[in-house]
Amino acid sequence: MTSLNASLLASSAVMPPPALCFEGVAFSHEDKLLLGPCSFTLDGIGPTLVMGPNGAGKSLLLRLAHGLLSPTEGKIAWSGEGRPRQAMVFQQPVLLRRSAVANLIHALAVNNIPRRVRSKLALDALERFGLSACANKPARVLSGGQQQRLALARAWVLSPQVLFLDEPTSALDPAAIKAVEAAVREFHQRGTRIVMTTHDIHQARRLAGDVLFLSGGKVREHTPAEAFFNTPVSPEAQAFVAGELVE
Amino acid sequence: MENNAFYVALSLLVNLDASLFQIVVLSLQVSLLAVLIAAVLGFPLGAAVALWRFPGRGGVIVVLNALMGLPPVVAGLMVYLLLSRAGPLGELGFLFTPGAMVIAQVVLVLPILAALSRQKVEEMLGEYREQFVSLGMSRGRMMPTLLWDARFALLTVLLAGFGRASAEVGAVMMVGGNIDGVTRVMTTAIVLETGKGNLPLALGLGIVLLTLVMLINAGAYWVGERTRRRAG
Numbered sequence: 419m420t421s422l423n424a425s426l427l428a429s430s431a432v433m434p435p436p437a438l439c440f441e442g443v444a445f446s447h448e449d450k451l452l453l454g455p456c457s458f459t460l461d462g463i464g465p466t467l468v469m470g471p472n473g474a475g476k477s478l479l480l481r482l483a484h485g486l487l488s489p490t491e492g493k494i495a496w497s498g499e500g501r502p503r504q505a506m507v508f509q510q511p512v513l514l515r516r517s518a519v520a521n522l523i524h525a526l527a528v529n530n531i532p533r534r535v536r537s538k539l540a541l542d543a544l545e546r547f548g549l550s551a552c553a554n555k556p557a558r559v560l561s562g563g564q565q566q567r568l569a570l571a572r573a574w575v576l577s578p579q580v581l582f583l584d585e586p587t588s589a590l591d592p593a594a595i596k597a598v599e600a601a602v603r604e605f606h607q608r609g610t611r612i613v614m615t616t617h618d619i620h621q622a623r624r625l626a627g628d629v630l631f632l633s634g635g636k637v638r639e640h641t642p643a644e645a646f647f648n649t650p651v652s653p654e655a656q657a658f659v660a661g662e663l664v665e
Numbered sequence: 666m667e668n669n670a671f672y673v674a675l676s677l678l679v680n681l682d683a684s685l686f687q688i689v690v691l692s693l694q695v696s697l698l699a700v701l702i703a704a705v706l707g708f709p710l711g712a713a714v715a716l717w718r719f720p721g722r723g724g725v726i727v728v729l730n731a732l733m734g735l736p737p738v739v740a741g742l743m744v745y746l747l748l749s750r751a752g753p754l755g756e757l758g759f760l761f762t763p764g765a766m767v768i769a770q771v772v773l774v775l776p777i778l779a780a781l782s783r784q785k786v787e788e789m790l791g792e793y794r795e796q797f798v799s800l801g802m803s804r805g806r807m808m809p810t811l812l813w814d815a816r817f818a819l820l821t822v823l824l825a826g827f828g829r830a831s832a833e834v835g836a837v838m839m840v841g842g843n844i845d846g847v848t849r850v851m852t853t854a855i856v857l858e859t860g861k862g863n864l865p866l867a868l869g870l871g872i873v874l875l876t877l878v879m880l881i882n883a884g885a886y887w888v889g890e891r892t893r894r895r896a897g
Contacts, residue, residue: 505800508796515814
């Protein structure tokens with residue numbers, strides 16, 4: 419591990435991950451309110467699992483938090499100075515038409531990591547995610563699970579303080595899901611704040627530290643995982659946990 | 666037998682006829698240089714139009730698309746007016762030189778490369794945009810990434826540009842003048858020989874031109890397929 423990565427690792431291990439604060443955030447498109455207004459703070463150790471039925475606004479909430487979209491109302495703030503380093507892993511990984519290792523080197527290059535350490539960091543990350551054998555294969559001919567692991571490796575090399583994952587396993591088979599969940603735990607152990615959406619309640623039980631439950635564009639509850647799964651408060655969450663079809 | 670076009674073409678080729686050779690080399694030099702210059706200007710232009718939103722962007726796209734069909738004689742006329750003794754660039758003494766022919770072909774090819782690369786890059790941007798924003802890339806930084814990732818599509822675009830450049834006759838005739846040994850290229854030579862009634866030679870030249878274009882396309886296809894398979 420290079421000194422650069424080591425120092426990043428050390429700093430994130432000592433410092434708690436930055437807290438995320440939504441203050442009256444709402445998002446509407448063409449006069450239709452799609453999310454909010456909602457207020458909450460993510461300052462626990464997480465991982466935070468954003469749950470809710472389809473169309474509840476989970477992906478929208480992630481995109482707002484990551485800054486891919488701007489809220490039409492309210493304010494999104496981070497603790498600490500400036501905007502923390504962050505990365506996002508999408509449901510369908512978006513990979514460049516290049517080799518696996520070139521995808522990571524590109525991400526390092528656009529983040530101004532010095533040229534001489536790029537290959538080393540990229541190859542280390544590929545090894546960590548079990549992709550060493552695929553380093554020189556075109557990224558887009560890899561299997562779905564390998565592509566998602568490559569997307570995670572790309573996030574890893576950027577040493578994000580916050581990692582957003584939007585339904586990262588919904589298109590994968592169980593073995594690939596297991597690998598992704600292991601990767602998420604690694605990020606978590608490195609001190610990265612994890613904010614992840616899923617509609618799979620079993621996955622949430624395996625990973626969640628706290629749960630943010632959405633339905634109909636509103637945050638219905640934000641509680642520690644144990645409380646959410648055992649004693650949900652809102653009727654929507656009760657129905658969801660009980661396995662009913664919630665709209 | 667001597668009047669058979671294929672025989673004439675073949676004997677010209679086999680004997681490496683010096684004047685034919687010169688014509689072929691000049692044709693390739695002019696068209697390849699024109700395509701190269703047009704690519705250096707046109708690809709970033711196309712990518713920029715795809716990436717940035719500015720007032721009048723729709724108009725720029727329409728003009729670029731329309732200019733793909735610019736008649737070569739009109740391009741020739743414009744460059745002629747520009748380079749003629751009385752024109753704004755007349756002092757350069759460029760008219761009736763291969764340089765003038767390159768300029769005219771750049772004018773013809775540039776809109777094709779810019780318009781088609783704009784389309785390809787915009788398609789690709791739709792797919793990549795969120796990931797790029799997530800990586801914190803500026804539009805300026807997205808441009809080289811997009812152009813490189815569109816490289817296979819752009820190779821085809823390049824061929825379309827080369828096809829236009831090597832096939833046109835109007836513009837190079839007007840600004841080059843079809844001077845024997847100086848600005849005579851294959852297409853202008855074919856026009857001249859046909860006018861003189863020397864049909865076998867004209868047909869022979871036509872066959873050579875066609876064969877060259879085929880070879881270049883086949884080469885590009887082969888290179889493209891090989892790299893595509895390697896890079897996915």
